[in-house]
Amino acid sequence: MNKKIKKWIVSFVGIVLSIMLILSTIAYSIDPFFQFRTKDDSYMLSGWFVSSGLIKNYDYDMLILGSSMTQNFDMDVIREELKVNPLHIGLGGINSREIGELIGLAYETGNAEKFFVGVDMSIFTTDTNESRIPSYLLKDDMLSKFRYLLSYEVWFRYIPVDIAFMMLDGLGVELPIKFEYSKSIDKLEDWSLDYSFGEEIVLANYIGGKYAVSNVNTDDLYSRMVKNIDNFIANFDFEKGEHVFFFPPYSSLYWCNAQEQGYFDMYMQAKEYFVNNVSEYDVKVYDFQYAELTTNLDNYRDTSHYSSEVNDWMVKCFASQEYIVTKENLDMNKEILTTNTNAFRKKYAKLFE
């Protein structure tokens, strides 16, 4: 009896280990989060899960990192205009800690020579700084590898979807372009097909409170932003390559809203603080926030998110080195932005009555 039970216990361990081994092998061969190799146009990609794998294993020399403002960059335009081999990681609502984790990983792998980082003002205003990137995807030890291969996300989320994709592909089913986008590394997290753009839509969203600028807690805002900027800058090692920061071109409506909520001036001061601080290093900062196109709501889906044509325009500016901001032209830029905002306010006076 005792012998039979001992055999039962040993069999339990054996079966569990065998299942784990088989599943690990399958997950390793599929590798949906690119922890061992990358495979384009094959699997459903989520930025939160594949970013670290792409940074570790993709072939690139330029990394573009940022929030939803960077998600619609066209990699072909970047290749053509900047003559680089880019990888873009755009994660909606990315925070300072997540940027730090990903940029740190990029430094470790040493693939990139250029780092383009989108600087969203919300990175500096938020208090939450928890990482949403699973820790097992950031570490490189054996335990983390096994956690990945045997993870819930791999086995209950992505592998079933990937197998469904493969089966549909095998059956010759043509999926909508949205699904094709979701498999493309170049189009990672691209949302340009998900929304419509235009003045009417932006105004309707603004009036309806939909996709409006989230309310910012103005209590102690500037000192909070200064602290967050210091932490953000500390993420970077400017010796590791060419670093470029850019302030994305929010619409004038965004800035009117900032005036309404009373944080416009604090944002300007924070931007000045940022530029002054990074100017100590060999970096470039682009400020697109005073550009003329920000006054045209046809370029937007809401107060801050712009169409992919604007992304293309930004790339051309990178190539021609327009809109670089320095300590010297900061005041002038601020003046233009204020003038644009005031003119916009006059044009849409009814909105603010």
Next chain:
Amino acid sequence: MVFSSYIFILLFLPLVIVGYYFLSIFKNSIYQKIFLIAASLFFYGYYNVKYLLLIVISIIVNYIVAIWIQEKKLHAKIFLVLGILFNVGLIGYFKYYDFFIENVNVIFGTDFLLKNLLLPLGISFFTFQQLSFLVSIYKKEEKVENLCDYVLFVTFFPQLVAGPIVLYSEMITQFKDEKRRVFNAENFAAGIYMFSIGLFKKAVLADTLAEFVSNGFGMVDIGFVAGWIIALSYTLQIYFDFSGYSDMAIGLGRMFNINIPFNFLSPYKAESITDFWKRWHITLGRALSTYIYIPLGGNRKGIIRTCINLFMTFFVSGLWHGAAWTFVLWGMLHGTFRVLEYLMGKRLEKIPHSVRVTMTFFIVNALWVLFRAENFTQAIEVYKGMLNLGNLGINQLDMVVGVSGGINFPLVIDIVYIMAMVILLLIVVFRFRNSVTRLQEFVASKRELLVASLAFAVAMLCLSRESIFIYFNF
């Protein structure tokens, strides 16, 4: 540390098992006990070392008070009162201080600052356990044994942070039993089996339902179908979460040859609220009955006093579960139903069994909404949804499922997924044998081997999801 974590399953548990049985080579059991206490304290203090100080102080004070009660017979009652005051004060300070101050501020318009104290892990459980110990010493039902046995009784890690609430008498005899010191393959296999089932319930079922519940309880303008799915999801989640934890605790106990009492017995098959509390969190019901209901007079002082005593017991139960009015109301409503059933007596038995089970389930399900809601507004939103016959659409289920694991599945898939899951699990809780029966009937067969190993393996895959046991908050 939580049971459903890699660190516990892959490192802590194997090391403690090996260490514990290795020490059985010594004739004196003290080494094994000290080892188990050290492991339990490490388990307890893993996330926050500060908790350790609290539990150690609690144990030492209670042990000294117990000795005084036992030895200074003339003043035993005084020492018992002191012991009760200490325990109630401890839990009152950590669990109810802010709740009290909040209410004082509201009633008197004062502005006293809240302390925002972090609730020490399992404080309700180990405090209750020690209170019951003091009472049993006072009643001379027990004798204070050596400190080591007492510390092990309180800290034994399988039941330390979320029960089952064990009695001194049922544990101490087992700790002293020499036969239980050595490895027993039969117990160990049964333990593995029970632990695997519990782990599956928690990591696979409860944590999946938790996503629906978390999304659902944040929604407004909820439709009829979504309202019911949200409520049912929580009813299922709390059952699989807590009974899963209890199964794991019982399984772990078995691995060390210790029988921990059962805590669940197919509670949703209950035919009345009275019956429900004989099947749900059984050890809490036992403790509340012994230390609240019976001392209040139980059913010995007439119908009215019995009703008041029943109601008060459930009022305390509500408050024990959490420092919020939603918990208090939840307890009071259970108490009200319990009183009504008492008054109706045998007349209830005339109602067909299936109708009684269904009615009981609907009541329990509706009251769980109150239990889960962060405030009354949130509960009302779900209740409004459950009654919203003007919106019978199923599209909202997409929001209940949410963007799980970074994938926003198409609406049809989400609807099929959540409906199938809830219906399937309802069938499981109503039709399947519970884990207690499974454990009692356990034989090391191929079928049980397959069930245990598959449940364990699938649960292991789900461990990468961060989760917390619901009852850790109580």
